[in-house]
Every structure is written in structure tokens, then in C-alpha cells.
Amino acid sequence: MVELTVGYVSGIIAAGIFVARYLFPTLSALILMSLVQEKNTAVTWSVLARTLQSSLWPTILRSDSDCSIGVDRAVNLESWIRVVVAAIISTAGIVTPLGLYDVVLPAPESTPKTFSYIPDQSPMGAGTPPRHSLGFNRRCGLYICPGSNSNITVPGNLDPEWNITIPWNLTYAFASGLSELSPTVSSIWDIEWRNYELTRRENYNKGSLYAVGSYRQVENRILSDRIEVAEGVIMDTKNGGIGFRNHTLPPQSHHGSTWTEDLLFVVPQTSCVNLNLTLDFKWQSFPVNVTVTDRGGFVNLRHQQPEHSIVQTQHNFDLHNKAYTGAWLTNAMGMIYLNVTNPSSHGYAQSFEYVNSAVGKSFPILNKGTGVSWGPDGISTSTMWGDFFNIPDPGYNASGRAWDIASVRYPNPFNITTKNFTNIGPLCQGHSMFDYANMTNVGVVCGIVYGAARRTDGGNHLIRESDSTWQIPIYSCASAAKALIKTVRFRYDGSGSLGGLRVVDMTEKTYQTEDENPLWGVENTSIRLDVAQPLWGIVSKEYQNRSDISVIRKESLWLPGFGDTTLSLPVNGLLNLPGASFHLSSFAYLYSLSSSITNSVSDYTGETSSALYSKWRGYSTQADTTSTIINLIWTDIVANAVVGTRGWLSPQGIPVGSANVSGQVEVPVTEYRKTIQYRVPFGIPAFFALFWILLSMVTVMILLLCGKARPSLVRRYLNHTSVGRTMTLLLYPGWTEPQALTTAWASSVGTKKIDVSVLAPSSADPVESETPPALKRRCTL
Known part of the structure; x- marks a missing residue:
């Protein structure tokens, strides 16, 4: 029978946390889908998309975000690297604590003590x-x-x-x-x-x-x-x-x-x-x-x-x-x-x-x-x-x-x-x-x-x-x-x-x-x-x-x-x-x-x-x-x-x-004294994870210096891949700028309701005949 140590218990706890980390979002997403209505505002669909995409359902159902056909090579490579590194990090989270153990060792220096x-x-x-x-x-x-x-x-x-x-x-x-x-x-x-x-x-x-x-x-x-x-x-x-x-x-x-x-x-x-x-x-x-x-x-x-x-x-x-x-x-x-x-x-x-x-x-x-x-x-x-x-x-x-x-x-x-x-x-x-x-x-x-x-x-x-x-x-x-x-x-x-x-x-x-x-x-x-x-x-x-x-x-x-x-x-x-x-x-x-x-x-x-x-x-x-x-x-x-x-x-003189x-x-x-020691082989997954993290940081630093990695670029792609914003651009054209700030978009057309009960999303609110605000601004310019 294996003796349970502090490291083993920590590993068991980490494994439980790992399972809970992925299990709860998957279960909560399923619960949410059973409660959500098919007519909701565009903002709701954007938030709902984040909830679904961050769970295991895309992988389980093999949905679009998990597809590899026709995907750009860089995107496909990054997705595979991300999966591998995520697996390494998850493994490290479980295995790394297993190497911890406590041991009683002598102190590095001696101290005078009174004998009796x-x-x-x-x-x-x-x-x-x-x-x-x-x-x-x-x-x-x-x-x-x-x-x-x-x-x-x-x-x-x-x-x-x-x-x-x-x-x-x-x-x-x-x-x-x-x-x-x-x-x-x-x-x-x-x-x-x-x-x-x-x-x-x-x-x-x-x-x-x-x-x-x-x-x-x-x-x-x-x-x-x-x-x-x-x-x-x-x-x-x-x-x-x-x-x-x-x-x-x-x-x-x-x-x-x-x-x-x-x-x-x-x-x-x-x-x-x-x-x-x-x-x-x-x-x-x-x-x-x-x-x-x-x-x-x-x-x-x-x-x-x-x-x-x-x-x-x-x-x-x-x-x-x-x-x-x-x-x-x-x-x-x-x-x-x-x-x-x-x-x-x-x-x-x-x-x-x-x-x-x-x-x-x-x-x-x-x-x-x-x-x-x-x-x-x-x-x-x-x-x-x-x-x-x-x-x-x-x-x-x-x-x-x-x-x-x-x-x-x-x-x-x-x-x-x-x-x-x-x-x-x-x-x-x-x-x-x-x-x-x-x-x-x-x-x-x-x-x-x-x-x-x-x-x-x-x-x-x-x-x-x-x-x-x-x-x-x-x-x-x-x-x-x-x-x-x-x-x-x-x-x-x-x-x-x-x-x-x-x-x-x-x-x-x-x-x-x-x-x-x-x-x-x-x-x-x-x-x-x-x-x-x-x-x-x-x-x-x-x-x-x-x-x-x-x-x-x-x-x-x-x-x-x-x-x-x-x-x-x-x-x-x-x-x-x-x-x-x-x-x-x-x-x-x-x-x-x-x-x-x-x-x-x-x-x-x-x-x-x-x-x-x-x-x-x-x-x-x-x-x-x-x-x-x-x-x-x-x-x-x-x-x-x-x-x-x-x-x-005894007296130091002659007895x-x-x-x-x-x-x-x-x-x-x-x-x-009791000290904590570590068995290095258990840290191998953590070393691999650290390697990929350091490699990513170095890559980002290089891209930043080259001007290719910018927060504005990330925001741009976030706006383009926001499902609610995309649907409003199609259903309510001209009502907002494609790269409008989130607060401006949400206050203008983000509250518009979109119906997904049919084959294609449709506007649940009537489309006004007047010129959209975005087009007015363009004409004024």
C-alpha cells in the first residue's frame, strides 16, 4: 500500500481541482442553454458565445470552432500548440505537487545546549x-x-x-x-x-x-x-x-x-x-x-x-x-x-x-x-x-x-x-x-x-x-x-x-x-x-x-x-x-x-x-x-x-x-528540523510548461518590438469575432461602426433583440426607416 504523503495529497487535490475546473463550466453551460430564451439582445448572444466557447462543448460536439478544414495554417498550428501546452500545464498541476515531501534533517549549524x-x-x-x-x-x-x-x-x-x-x-x-x-x-x-x-x-x-x-x-x-x-x-x-x-x-x-x-x-x-x-x-x-x-x-x-x-x-x-x-x-x-x-x-x-x-x-x-x-x-x-x-x-x-x-x-x-x-x-x-x-x-x-x-x-x-x-x-x-x-x-x-x-x-x-x-x-x-x-x-x-x-x-x-x-x-x-x-x-x-x-x-x-x-x-x-x-x-x-x-x-580535574x-x-x-524537499522527476511537466511559457513570452517581446503584436489588433479581431456584433452588422446595417467601443455598440444596437429560433438569425425588433446614425456621421464628414 502506497503511503500518503503531503505531496501525494496535494496531487490528489490538484487532480480534483483540474476535473472541477473543466467539469463545472461544461455543466453550467448546459444548464444555461436550458434556461436561455431564443430571443435575446445582441450583447446577450456575445456573452453566451463566450460561455459556450470556453466550455468543452465545442470539442464534444465538434462544432465550427473545433474544425480544422480550411483553417489558416497559423491559426491551426496555434490551436494545436495551445492544446498540447494546456495538457502539459494541466499535467504539471497534478504531477508537480507529488514531488513534495517533508523530512526531518539536521540544522546546518550546531547550537550550545545544557546537558543534564x-x-x-x-x-x-x-x-x-x-x-x-x-x-x-x-x-x-x-x-x-x-x-x-x-x-x-x-x-x-x-x-x-x-x-x-x-x-x-x-x-x-x-x-x-x-x-x-x-x-x-x-x-x-x-x-x-x-x-x-x-x-x-x-x-x-x-x-x-x-x-x-x-x-x-x-x-x-x-x-x-x-x-x-x-x-x-x-x-x-x-x-x-x-x-x-x-x-x-x-x-x-x-x-x-x-x-x-x-x-x-x-x-x-x-x-x-x-x-x-x-x-x-x-x-x-x-x-x-x-x-x-x-x-x-x-x-x-x-x-x-x-x-x-x-x-x-x-x-x-x-x-x-x-x-x-x-x-x-x-x-x-x-x-x-x-x-x-x-x-x-x-x-x-x-x-x-x-x-x-x-x-x-x-x-x-x-x-x-x-x-x-x-x-x-x-x-x-x-x-x-x-x-x-x-x-x-x-x-x-x-x-x-x-x-x-x-x-x-x-x-x-x-x-x-x-x-x-x-x-x-x-x-x-x-x-x-x-x-x-x-x-x-x-x-x-x-x-x-x-x-x-x-x-x-x-x-x-x-x-x-x-x-x-x-x-x-x-x-x-x-x-x-x-x-x-x-x-x-x-x-x-x-x-x-x-x-x-x-x-x-x-x-x-x-x-x-x-x-x-x-x-x-x-x-x-x-x-x-x-x-x-x-x-x-x-x-x-x-x-x-x-x-x-x-x-x-x-x-x-x-x-x-x-x-x-x-x-x-x-x-x-x-x-x-x-x-x-x-x-x-x-x-x-x-x-x-x-x-x-x-x-x-x-x-x-x-x-x-x-x-x-x-x-x-x-x-x-x-x-x-x-x-x-x-x-x-x-x-x-x-x-x-x-x-x-x-x-x-564530570569535573574537569582528575576524578x-x-x-x-x-x-x-x-x-x-x-x-x-522539519524541512520540505522535492523529488525533481515530478517537476518535469512543470519544466516543459515553463519552457513553453518562456518561449511564448520571448516571441511576444519580439513581435512587440517589430510592431506586429498590438492590443489594438487584438481588439479589432475580438470585435470581428463577437457573434452579437457580427449579427447586428448584418441585421442592422449602418447603426454602428464595426470597431465602435463596446459601450457605444451595446448602447446603440447591442440591446436590439435577435431571434435564433429560425434557420438564420433575424431581427426581433423592427428596423427603422430613418437613416442609421453611423451613415449620418459619414455623410456629415
Whole structure:
């Protein structure tokens, strides 16, 4: 159905007026003919002739005025041109308005507007408590935290007393670079736990209250597939990423407004490598006849071990190499366990002297797959590398125990156990918890991803059917987070609520020269990663040559740290320093997803949501889209875990823990206004009409200059073609001059009655015998 616009309505009205313009004179002329008498004055017949000739009756009845036989060529040509041009003008009158439409467009210039804080009325806002003023804190095990100006006090036999407050010099340092950036760019100190607890320990800050992180699932938006705003954050649920913003908005306007901001984003980066192995099974209320099938992961495995020992820095950081390292080691160890190949030991000169596999070859591992973390209901992740091979633990002895009945054990001539897989994680990460907290050790979390199961018997993937066959792809993935600045363009509909704010587009901020890139700083410590996560942020030039801070001028920063995969929640609930750990604690949690729902955290596997399962099934068919699964889950977890507190109303100085939401600031805003636009093709008839009108005007001007186009000449022909005047000249000869003025003619013989009831017009008034006045004047002359 065509949508009616202002232009279309105008065209319809114009068409109606066009019809009425010609229909009414035609109808009124017909009415007039039924009322007029056949004896009337000569003036009446002249006026009546004009009425008839200006209607459609001459054309309908094909009367004399519509005839072309014997007509002068110039008259005939003009009549045809007039008809064509009249048709063009009539068409233009109808079609031209159709091109009109109104559209809301941004104004050509921006105007300063006062922004104010707008609370989020969605569940995200309702589930976010007010911000506290206790500030950030951290403890570095039994060590004094870097930059701390306090000592450990041990009074007698009591526990040590700790000052866990972060000193001002560190707070200033890792936000010192903000003064050179847009006031909306956040620092590590503008990232807070969304939910928190206030607690007290006698040996922490002399028993005073302090805040610690807490995780409570507020909302699940993982299926949104768009860029959304929520209390304190911007969520990219399409590609993955979190921006930090305390949401302030301009005043309400009729059509809304738009503006741009530079914001700090932390973006998940994941690389996955397909193991080219699948888990295949039959469904009978649970998986049975479970096999590992070689899809090329064994038979086509490169025999050269990847160079995972290469030191990677901020400049050459390679996630794909890390994921490939995990995949290669997993497959190689699995091959040795299944005796598909040999290691470079046990009497063999080198590894891979034989490969007993082929594409499509299956290796049974479970008769009965109960109690496994994977299944047909959704995805699952694990940091237990090679767990799907059902490899025995160290010291295993097949003694016919009940739980071994479901397993398929292999001879295992090379004595491969789960211990052989424990180093895969650290090798994939590139460091361990015992390395130092500094810029070199980028925070990486690695694990296995079991894709969503899909049926191989042609059945519906959403239906579990007895004796149906299923297949699960397996991937090795490595994840890290990158901090960068993005330029975000907002549009606000002026509704007065945060629901009216949306992100129009979002791009990484570009820099013209190398010196314009942000100067990122990372705490350089001699403390292990399992004790403290390093601080990071944008610093000023004065920190370039400090030994306790490593700096790099780059468009982005790979965030440092260590992901502790033993955490049961995506939040460190011991202290309050979310900016240093939220990215890794969220990764660490999501690499332990299983079909069992964890307390306080939503189900991200798809087991309880067929829509999510269907989405993951489509994503987990390829390695690159499997990495998107990790990024999207991370984004949703982080959005529920942290909140940004910096915005236009934040103090321009260095923040200490929490942004201020009071005061006013004016921001350049481009308001939207309703304007009228026109679609040019609809104006083509009008252009043709204008052409003919201009051509006519030019022709008239030329004729006027030549003296051929004169009003007196027009009057002369009007008098000659006036039917009443012509009849009086014939019926009352000599009573008036042929070119007498209309008033003189009408007063003399124009009132004479003429009868048209007979074949030829005749005078209805008697013709006087005296000499007509016109002849008298001629005789006198």
C-alpha cells in the first residue's frame, strides 16, 4: 500500500481541482442553454458565445470552432500548440505537487545546549544502586602495593594492619592524560562495579567501611544484535564491546538532536582455531556412542610445533598464534594418547613417525555420555584442555569401577594423562600467574569452545529425537581486551528519557600523526600477577621516563593482567578496583560455561533459550564467528558487572573514584528540523510548461518590438469575432461602426433583440426607416 504523503495529497487535490475546473463550466453551460430564451439582445448572444466557447462543448460536439478544414495554417498550428501546452500545464498541476515531501534533517549549524543527567528507567537502571563515595582500594597479598606510602603495621601478635586505599599519586598518574582529550573520555577511575557491597575488616583501614565488588545479573541483552545504551555503558551487542558513559542528555526538542562524543571503549578480541575434530553421538535421553571424529585435525596436523615461546609485546601481539598453539598441542597430545602417532621419546628418534588416521575416522571415547559438560542443548566452554578425549588422571588404574563402564579406555602406550594437558593453558596465554604485573604480560584467557550441536540426520536442530545423530565442532580460542577511544554519534529523540537515546554510528578515533595517539601507561611492578593486577590508563608526557610506569604511544592498548579461571563469578568480590580486572574476570568466567546454571549469572549456553541456542548454532559453524560468541557473552557479562561514571557533568580535574553528576555544561548540539524537499522527476511537466511559457513570452517581446503584436489588433479581431456584433452588422446595417467601443455598440444596437429560433438569425425588433446614425456621421464628414 502506497503511503500518503503531503505531496501525494496535494496531487490528489490538484487532480480534483483540474476535473472541477473543466467539469463545472461544461455543466453550467448546459444548464444555461436550458434556461436561455431564443430571443435575446445582441450583447446577450456575445456573452453566451463566450460561455459556450470556453466550455468543452465545442470539442464534444465538434462544432465550427473545433474544425480544422480550411483553417489558416497559423491559426491551426496555434490551436494545436495551445492544446498540447494546456495538457502539459494541466499535467504539471497534478504531477508537480507529488514531488513534495517533508523530512526531518539536521540544522546546518550546531547550537550550545545544557546537558543534564537522565536516569535509566530500564531494568539496567533499576538494578543499579547509587554510587558510593568510599573510593577504590586494593591489596597486594603480603606485599606493599606499588605507589603506596604506607607501611605494614603488626601490633603484637595481631594480624597486620593494611592501608588498602589507593594513593593520590597513582590516581593522578593514570588519569593525567585526560586533560588533553575530550572531557567525556573515561579513565580506569571512572569504571565502577555496577553492584557492590560495603564491608568492614578490623585490619583494613583501621576497621572502616570499604567497598567490594558484587555480581548480580540485572538484564540479559545478548540477543539484541545492535548498539544499545544502558545505565553507565554503551553495549555493542552486534560485534562486542563496552563504552563507558554517564548518560547526560540535552533538553527536549520537537524533532530531536544529534552530537558526537569521544568515549573510552574496552573491546573484546578473540581468535578461534578449529581443531577439525568433532564429537559425534547418538541421542537416547543422553548422548551414547560418543566418538571423536577426525575431520583433518589428526591426519593433516602440521608436524612442526608452533613457536609459542616467542615474546609478544603491544606491537606484535598475536592472538591467533596463541589459539593455534592451544589447538596444536591439544590435537598432538590426543593423537599420542589414542596411539595415532608417537612422541619424540620411548625409543622414537622424532615425533610423528607414523599417523594412523584418516579424514572421517572415528575414535570411540564414551559409551554413555552422562555427566559431561557438553550436549545437544547449547554451547559450552572449558579450560580443561583435551577433556573431551576422556583421558585418565595421573595414577589411574582400570579396576572395573562402576563409572568406568561408560568410558572407552585406550591402551595408552605413552602414558598420557590429564597432567600432560595442564601446560597448554599457560603456553596459550604466554605467561603464568607467577610472572610480573607489567605492560609486557597482556591479559589473555584461553580455552576450549564446544559449538552448538547440530543434527546430522537431516532432522530439526531444535528437536531432540530418540536415536537422532548429532555433531559438535570443537575450537581452541584465545581472548584479550583492548582499550581504545571511539567517536560515537548520538541521536536523541527529545522524549525526556534514556530510551530515546540511540547510537547512530561508532568508529575508532583516527589520528593524523603519531604524536596525536594517546600515551598509554601501564604500572611496571615487581609483584606477581596473582597478587595484583597492574593499573593502566592514558597518562601525560611527564610519565614517559618513569621506571614505575611503562608507556606506549598507540591508538589502542592491550590490557595487561592475568585471568584467574578458578573464579566462580565474573567479579572480584574481595576488593574494589574493577578497572584493573573486570575484563579478565569476565573472560575467565565465560571460559567455564556449562549446561549447569551458575548462581547469579544468566545462562549463556542456550540451554534455557532456544533462540539463543539457534543463534549459537549458526555462529559456531566457523572459527571466526565462534570468536564472536565469546565476544558477545563477554559484552553482556561486563555490562552487568561494571558501570561508567564519567560524562559531560564530570569535573574537569582528575576524578577520585566517582564522577560528579551535578552542575551544568553546554555542549554543541545539532537539532533536527522539519524541512520540505522535492523529488525533481515530478517537476518535469512543470519544466516543459515553463519552457513553453518562456518561449511564448520571448516571441511576444519580439513581435512587440517589430510592431506586429498590438492590443489594438487584438481588439479589432475580438470585435470581428463577437457573434452579437457580427449579427447586428448584418441585421442592422449602418447603426454602428464595426470597431465602435463596446459601450457605444451595446448602447446603440447591442440591446436590439435577435431571434435564433429560425434557420438564420433575424431581427426581433423592427428596423427603422430613418437613416442609421453611423451613415449620418459619414455623410456629415
